[in-house]
Amino acid sequence: MRKKMLEDKTLIYKLRHGDKIALRRIYQKYKDAMYAVAYSMLNEPAAAEDVLHDVFVGFARSAPRFRLYGSLKNYLIACVLNRARDMLRSKMYKIVEVERAKNRPSASANPQQQAIDDEHEALVTRALSEIPLPQRETIILHLHGGLKFREIADVQKVSVNTVQGRYRYGLEKLRSILDGQI
Amino acid sequence: MNGFEEIEKKVKDAGQKTSSETDRRILDDAFAALEQVPRTSPTPAAGPFVLKAVAAVIIIAVVLGLVFVFTGPSRPTEKITADEIITPPPQELIVVEPNTEEKDLTAETAVKLQAELEQIIALARAGDVNSLLIVLEEGSVPAKMLAANYLGQIGDLHIAEILEDFAVELTPDDANSIFATAAAQIEERYAEPADEPTETVEIESNCSLAGYILNESNEPLIGASIVTAIGEERFQTTSDSNGWYEFKNLPNDINTQIIPYFDGYGYNLFSYDRADCNSQLDIQIFPQAYDWFGQSAPPLLVRKWLNCQPLSIDTLKGNVVLLCFLGDCTKPGNHIDKIEELYDYYSDQNDFNIILLNDYVEPNSPKEDELLTFAESFEAGFSIAIDEQPDAAKELILPDYRRLEQNHLSIKRSRLSSYGATNSIYQVRQRPAYFLIDRAGVLRTSLTEKDLYEQIDQLLAE
Numbered sequence: 001m002r003k004k005m006l007e008d009k010t011l012i013y014k015l016r017h018g019d020k021i022a023l024r025r026i027y028q029k030y031k032d033a034m035y036a037v038a039y040s041m042l043n044e045p046a047a048a049e050d051v052l053h054d055v056f057v058g059f060a061r062s063a064p065r066f067r068l069y070g071s072l073k074n075y076l077i078a079c080v081l082n083r084a085r086d087m088l089r090s091k092m093y094k095i096v097e098v099e100r101a102k103n104r105p106s107a108s109a110n111p112q113q114q115a116i117d118d119e120h121e122a123l124v125t126r127a128l129s130e131i132p133l134p135q136r137e138t139i140i141l142h143l144h145g146g147l148k149f150r151e152i153a154d155v156q157k158v159s160v161n162t163v164q165g166r167y168r169y170g171l172e173k174l175r176s177i178l179d180g181q182i
Numbered sequence: 183m184n185g186f187e188e189i190e191k192k193v194k195d196a197g198q199k200t201s202s203e204t205d206r207r208i209l210d211d212a213f214a215a216l217e218q219v220p221r222t223s224p225t226p227a228a229g230p231f232v233l234k235a236v237a238a239v240i241i242i243a244v245v246l247g248l249v250f251v252f253t254g255p256s257r258p259t260e261k262i263t264a265d266e267i268i269t270p271p272p273q274e275l276i277v278v279e280p281n282t283e284e285k286d287l288t289a290e291t292a293v294k295l296q297a298e299l300e301q302i303i304a305l306a307r308a309g310d311v312n313s314l315l316i317v318l319e320e321g322s323v324p325a326k327m328l329a330a331n332y333l334g335q336i337g338d339l340h341i342a343e344i345l346e347d348f349a350v351e352l353t354p355d356d357a358n359s360i361f362a363t364a365a366a367q368i369e370e371r372y373a374e375p376a377d378e379p380t381e382t383v384e385i386e387s388n389c390s391l392a393g394y395i396l397n398e399s400n401e402p403l404i405g406a407s408i409v410t411a412i413g414e415e416r417f418q419t420t421s422d423s424n425g426w427y428e429f430k431n432l433p434n435d436i437n438t439q440i441i442p443y444f445d446g447y448g449y450n451l452f453s454y455d456r457a458d459c460n461s462q463l464d465i466q467i468f469p470q471a472y473d474w475f476g477q478s479a480p481p482l483l484v485r486k487w488l489n490c491q492p493l494s495i496d497t498l499k500g501n502v503v504l505l506c507f508l509g510d511c512t513k514p515g516n517h518i519d520k521i522e523e524l525y526d527y528y529s530d531q532n533d534f535n536i537i538l539l540n541d542y543v544e545p546n547s548p549k550e551d552e553l554l555t556f557a558e559s560f561e562a563g564f565s566i567a568i569d570e571q572p573d574a575a576k577e578l579i580l581p582d583y584r585r586l587e588q589n590h591l592s593i594k595r596s597r598l599s600s601y602g603a604t605n606s607i608y609q610v611r612q613r614p615a616y617f618l619i620d621r622a623g624v625l626r627t628s629l630t631e632k633d634l635y636e637q638i639d640q641l642l643a644e
Contacts, residue, residue: 009312020213039198053208060212064219068312070340124196143193175189
C-alpha cells in the first residue's frame with residue numbers, strides 16, 4: 001500500500017511543477033474507476049464523460065496548489081461522486097434505460113454472447129437505478145471504484161457499519177430485483 | 183459476504199470504459215488547463231506549532247549530529263533501541279557545528295545530515311506533508327525521526343496510520359518512540375465521540391415528506407394511500423381532499439422508499455434521498471399501461487391456454503375485450519367471483535370477450551396442474567390462460583421512466599416483472615388489474631372494479 005501511495009505522492013510532486021507525463025499517468029491510473037462510478041450513477045455515457053472531463057480538468061487546474069492528504073484515488077472518486085450527485089438532483093434530469101454506447105469496446109467476438117452480455121448489463125444498470133441512492137453509491141464505489149469500506153465511510157461521511165449495512169441491503173435488493181431476469 | 187459473489191460479479195461485469203477518443207479529448211483539455219495556471223512555490227506557513235518546535239528541533243539536530251559523529255558513518259537501517267533516542271540536552275547546547283577534528287569522511291556526512299535536517303525544518307514550515315512522508319520513508323534515521331515529529335503536528339489520521347506502521351517496524355519495544363508519540367498526537371486531535379451510533383446518518387435526525395400526489399393530467403389524487411418504508415418500519419398516510427400527503431418525523435435510515443398507491447395506478451415504488459426531506463415533494467403517477475392508451479393493444483404473450491383455443495387481439499377484432507390480471511386464479515378471494523358475475527351479466531352479448539391471464543408458472547409444475555384442474559372444473563365461459571415467462575416481453579418493454587424536476591417526481595414504470603410477460607407489458611402494478619380493448623383492437627384504458635360495467639357499456643355502444 002505504501003508503495004502505491006509513494007508513487008502518487010511523487011506524481012503529485014511532479015504535477016505541481018507542471019509535469020504533463022505525471023498528469024497523464026494519473027489519468028491512466030484512475031480514469032477507469034472514475035468513469036465506472038460516474039456511469040453507474042448516471043446511466044448515460046455522455047453525462048458520465050462530462051463528469052470525468054470536468055473533474056479531471058478541474059484537478060489539473062488545481063495542480064499547483066494541490067495538497068494530497070490521503071489517497072489520490074479516493075479524492076478523485078469523491079469528486080466524481082459529488083458531481084454525479086449534483087447532476088442527479090438538478091432539474092429535468094431523466095433516468096432512462098441505458099443506451100448502448102456505440103463506441104463501447106466489444107469484449108466478445110460472438111454476437112449472440114455480446115447480445116446477451118448487453119442485455120445483462122442493461123438489466124443490472126436498470127436494477128441499480130432502482131435501489132436507494134445511498135445503497136447504490138456504496139455498491140458502485142466498492143465494485144466499480146474499488147474503494148474499501150473504510151474509504152467509502154470517509155467519502156460518505158458515515159460510519160463503517162453504516163457502509164456495510166448499505167452494501168449488504170443493496171446487494172440483497174439487487175439480487176431480488178434481478179431474480180429471474182438474468 | 184457469503185452468497186453475494188454471484189451478484190457482485192454481475193455488477194462488476196456491467197462496468198463501462200471510455201473510448202480512446204474521449205481519453206484524448208480529456209487529456210488535451212487537462213494539459214491546457216495545466217499550462218495556463220501560474221505555478222507558485224508553496225507559501226511558507228510558519229504556524230505557531232512549527233516555531234515552538236524549532237528550538238527543540240535544533241537541539242535534537244545538534245545532538246543527533248553529535249551522536250552521529252561519535253558513532254561513525256551511516257550504518258544500515260536497523261531497529262532503534264530506546265538508548266539511541268536521545269532526550270533533549272540542556273539548553274546551553276544549541277550551537278550547530280560538527281566536530282572538525284574528526285575524520286574528513288565523518289565530518290562530511292555530519293554536514294550532510296545537518297543539511298538534511300534543515301531541509302526537513304523547511305518542509306515542515308511549508309506544511310509539505312507529502313515530502314515529509316518521503317523523508318519518513320527514505321531518509322536517514324535521524325531524518326525519519328524529525329519528519330515523524332512534524333508529521334505528528336500537521337498530519338491527519340491517514341498519516342497516523344503510517345506513523346503507527348513505522349513505530350511497529352522500527353521501535354516495536356518502545357511505546358513512547360517518536361513515531362508512536364506522533365501517531366498518538368494526531369489521534370488525539372481527531373478524537374471521535376465514544377459511542378458512535380451505527381445506523382444513523384448525519385444532519386437532521388428527522389425527515390418530513392409532504393406534497394401533492396398527482397395523476398397523469400397533473401390533477402390531485404384524493405384518497406391515495408402512501409406508504410413509506412424505512413428499514414423495517416412502515417408509515418402510512420392518505421392524501422386529503424386537495425391531494426396533499428404528509429409525513430412528519432420520519433426516521434432517517436439507509437433504506438428509504440415511498441410507495442404511492444391509487445386504484446388503477448397500482449403501487450409505484452421509488453426511493454427518496456435525504457435531499458428530498460423537509461421540502462415539498464410532489465409525485466406524479468400514471469395508470470397502468472398508460473403508454474399504450476389509444477394505441478393498438480400490445481399482444482398477449484401466453485404460455486398456455488387452459489380452456490379454449492388460442493386467442494389474440496387480432497382475431498378478436500370486432501369485439502370488445504376485457505383483459506384481467508388476477509395473479510393466482512386459484513387463490514380464494516381473488517376476485518374471480520366478480521368476473522363470474524360480470525360474465526353472467528354480459529352472457530347474452532356475443533361481441534364481448536373476457537380473458538383472464540394467470541401469472542406465469544413453470545411448465546409441469548404442481549401449480550400448473552392446479553390451474554389445469556381449476557380451469558377444467560370451472561364452468562365459466564370466459565377464457566383462462568397462463569402468462570408467458572417474463573423474458574418473452576424484453577423487446578416490448580418501454581423505457582422505465584422516472585423524472586425528477588425540482589421537487590416534482592414523475593413515475594411511469596415499465597420493466598420486466600416476475601408475474602409474467604404480458605403482466606410486464608401492460609405495466610401491471612396491482613391485482614386485480616383490468617384493461618379494456620375496443621373493437622378496433624385499441625387499448626382504451628385501465629379500469630378500476632367500480633368502473634367496469636359503465637366502461638364496458640360505453641364501448642359496447644360504440
